[in-house]
Amino acid sequence: MAIVLGPNRYGKAETRLVRVHRDGDTHGLVDLNVSVALAGDLTATHQTGDNSGVLPTDTMKNTVYAFAKQHGVGEPEEFALLLARHFVRTQGHLDSARVTVESFAWDRLGPHSFQRRGDHTRTTAVTVTREAVQVVSGVTGLVLMNTTASEFHGFVKDRYTTLPETRDRILATAVDAKWRHLSDEADWGKSFQGALDAMTSAFVNTYSLSLQQTLLSMGTMALTARPEIAEIRLALPNKHHYLVDLSPFGLENENEVFIAGDRPYGLIEGTVTRDDVPPAASEWYL
Incomplete structure (x- = not known):
């Protein structure tokens, strides 16, 4: 060997x-x-240390x-x-x-x-x-939150499931997105801001039944708004917010007071692409 x-x-x-x-x-x-x-x-240089x-x-x-x-x-x-x-x-x-x-x-x-x-x-x-030349633009740490218009129910349950279904929850994430351009020429500033605006608008205006649904909506709107983008990859951590139990104090908590969770967190990842784009020159999403 x-x-x-x-x-x-x-x-x-x-x-x-x-x-x-x-x-x-x-x-x-x-x-x-x-x-x-x-x-x-x-x-x-690896085999003999020859640095020529x-x-x-x-x-x-x-x-x-x-x-x-x-x-x-x-x-x-x-x-x-x-x-x-x-x-x-x-x-x-x-x-x-x-x-x-x-x-x-x-x-x-x-x-x-x-x-x-x-x-x-x-x-x-x-x-x-x-x-070849490959250009990938992106954004990291874009924190977004909807305080309502998000549900999560109908999911798989087994003997270890304790999460209750919800018809009204906070949906928060810190977007990490990368998008591959079709060429090495573009109005880079306009393209970046346009993609950012499209993703943000999709997050705001999507009534979400899952973070996966929101991911697809964000990617779809970015590709629709920016024809110079071939495909986009999004990684959306689910920044959990948990209702505080106020019953020991004789108070009701009607989706108003939350604990912002740190970790662990759900991580939703996906790529949204055009079906007719040329292949990438390398693993562009890394």
Whole structure:
């Protein structure tokens, strides 16, 4: 039996980048967390420690900062595409570059004053190979809640089931969504906001009999609103809220006072796709 090296990659993770764009007295601010991973013929460094084909990860970090100065930083998809294409073009022995970006939003308070927005994080993952380019946008930590218009009943029951059926419950989640684009060209800012608005609207306007139903509604509305998106994957943790028993105090609790549960929690995951889209260049949802 032979033991061989399997798929591998290496890179620089979580390079923190803050870029100030100065336009007179009015400044622009971009706040990113950039990770780079390269893959290709790296057998020698694994087997013998021959580093002749290894671009130092410190060089990757420096490239991020140099490109931020030379090219500026616009939409995270644009910056990730620029970096990934550079690494594939300049490192002939490598097959692919994957650049992922977390984008932290700041709200403007004045010409050069900002307040960090903490309700969600925009994400980007760009993979460039010698044959294809794949752009995946997304959002994580988007916390949503409906205080009614949600039920859960008719589920399977066995000897270990204690959960009561409900016709009126809180439905809360922290959305983690990723969506694959049909091409490497789009109005990235408009596309991101449009997908975000569509998913949020679907959550608000879906009378939910299950979180799975809400997931499909959110994915469907995002694909309907944004024709440039091929498919979308959603992971929706069910942020449970439990009624507090107020009977010891002689009080009734008519769906008004809850304990916000932390863990464990239900986790609903699913992919919503168009039936005629070309296949992904890689496992885009990872």
